[in-house]
Amino acid sequence: MSHFRLSSFGTRYAGDTGISELMSDISSPPADPAQPLCMLGGGNPAIIPELSEAWAEATRATLEDPGFRRLVGAYDSHIGPEGFRDALAERFSSDYGWPISRRNVGLVNGSQLAVFYLVNMFSGMFPDGSRKRILLPLAPEYVGYADQGLDPDCFRSQRPTIEMLGTHSFKYRVDFSALRTDESTGALLVSRPTNPSGNVVTDAEVLHLAAMAREAGVPLILDNAYGLPFPGILFAEATPIWNEDIILCMSLSKIGLPALRTGIVIAREDVIDALAATNAIVSLATGSVGPAVAERLLRSGELLRLSREVVQPCYRAKSLRAQQIIAEALGELPWALHASEGAIFLWLWLRDLPVPTRELYRRLKARNVLVLPGEHFFFGLEEDWPHARECLRLNYAGDEALFARGVGILAEELRALYG
Numbered sequence: 070m071s072h073f074r075l076s077s078f079g080t081r082y083a084g085d086t087g088i089s090e091l092m093s094d095i096s097s098p099p100a101d102p103a104q105p106l107c108m109l110g111g112g113n114p115a116i117i118p119e120l121s122e123a124w125a126e127a128t129r130a131t132l133e134d135p136g137f138r139r140l141v142g143a144y145d146s147h148i149g150p151e152g153f154r155d156a157l158a159e160r161f162s163s164d165y166g167w168p169i170s171r172r173n174v175g176l177v178n179g180s181q182l183a184v185f186y187l188v189n190m191f192s193g194m195f196p197d198g199s200r201k202r203i204l205l206p207l208a209p210e211y212v213g214y215a216d217q218g219l220d221p222d223c224f225r226s227q228r229p230t231i232e233m234l235g236t237h238s239f240k241y242r243v244d245f246s247a248l249r250t251d252e253s254t255g256a257l258l259v260s261r262p263t264n265p266s267g268n269v270v271t272d273a274e275v276l277h278l279a280a281m282a283r284e285a286g287v288p289l290i291l292d293n294a295y296g297l298p299f300p301g302i303l304f305a306e307a308t309p310i311w312n313e314d315i316i317l318c319m320s321l322s323k324i325g326l327p328a329l330r331t332g333i334v335i336a337r338e339d340v341i342d343a344l345a346a347t348n349a350i351v352s353l354a355t356g357s358v359g360p361a362v363a364e365r366l367l368r369s370g371e372l373l374r375l376s377r378e379v380v381q382p383c384y385r386a387k388s389l390r391a392q393q394i395i396a397e398a399l400g401e402l403p404w405a406l407h408a409s410e411g412a413i414f415l416w417l418w419l420r421d422l423p424v425p426t427r428e429l430y431r432r433l434k435a436r437n438v439l440v441l442p443g444e445h446f447f448f449g450l451e452e453d454w455p456h457a458r459e460c461l462r463l464n465y466a467g468d469e470a471l472f473a474r475g476v477g478i479l480a481e482e483l484r485a486l487y488g
């Protein structure tokens with residue numbers, strides 16, 4: 070049967086782009102079904118029993134609530150239910166003194182969608198005929214942004230400086246000496262903590278970026294999917310930051326509800342209004358179950374307590390253990406890990422790797438080990454950077470024994486490659 074012809078939108082978005090390949094890796098059968106699959110790719114959070122139980126209880130209470138029929142039987146607002154938006158604005162204004170109300174809070178079906186809207190609201194063709202791009206101050210950045218621009222060339226990114234913290238440890242820093250905004254900058258965008266590297270852009274760096282954005286008359290989009298105060302997967306010194314120059318994106322995914330697809334945007338009212346109008350066209354309305362369930366834990370204070378007392382310590386311990394496993398398995402090889410300051414990944418730099426990490430990814434996939442090759446994360450760079458072919462992203466949130474098995478297989482492949 071011949072295929073229908075796709076538009077340029079269809080060919081671009083239906084192709085095997087980084088993120089769609091990654092998502093199909095998550096659900097495809099392993100190369101060898103007789104052996105265990107070591108899933109170190111993908112972005113699935115850990116299943117934490119105490120957290121799952123809290124969500125199960127909040128869901129039961131929501132189901133038993135007399136308002137349940139209306140909750141699922143009617144479309145809610147095109148920018149999300151008011152109850153959760155009120156609760157979030159009240160909590161953040163009282164905890165952080167942010168001057169926000171419900172009108173500064175928008176909910177959409179996942180923060181992936183929120184960033185898609187924002188990227189396209191601030192890049193591409195403008196009514197005055199100008200064309201703008203999104204500036205990523207620190208590559209590598211989240212692969213999920215790479216193909217989001219309806220304008221395919223909508224990102225410009227900046228290499229960081231690399232600070233060695235020890236033989237096997239390094240940290241990226243924003244290179245402010247090279248970072249420039251100009252007429253073609255539509256917004257700045259950074260994930261904090263950063264997917265893939267686990268870097269946490271410092272408070273001073275955030276304020277510097279926000280000041281640059283203000284000077285250029287554009288927003289700084291801060292993607293806080295792993296950050297404070299929830300899910301709180303952050304192990305460095307950092308403060309939640311928002312002001313009118315910042316559009317802060319958050320998510321319920323990494324606090325245990327990826328399947329309920331709830332993304333949160335905190336921004337000036339005019340940005341939320343534009344987002345609401347866009348969301349009505351694309352989604353009609355935002356799913357109301359995730360926000361209703363989460364509102365219970367937000368109002369009771371449990372959401373923030375669980376983040377602080379359960380989620381953060383769980384990931385911190387997992388990260389430390391995963392770092393030990395890597396150190397033991399890779400031993401004398403020329404490897405270094407980015408400082409694990411947050412998020413659910415370890416970012417491994419393999420110096421002078423004889424093949425690109427894309428090839429290493431293929432070899433590992435053939436042995437039931439899924440990782441993410443570094444090349445995907447350096448979109449928007451204007452010049453070639455060999456470092457981009459020497460890094461791997463490893464998700465450490467899953468089962469420790471499978472992580473160790475996967476890293477053991479990685480070590481075998483690396484020993485064969487380095488010779």
Ligand SMILES: Cc1ncc(COP(=O)(O)O)c(C=O)c1O
Binds near residue numbers: 182211213321332
């Ligand atoms: C940095 C970052 N932003 C956004 C997302 C999307 O999250 P959501 O499930 O809320 O769409 C992810 C998912 O992995 C992510 O890592």
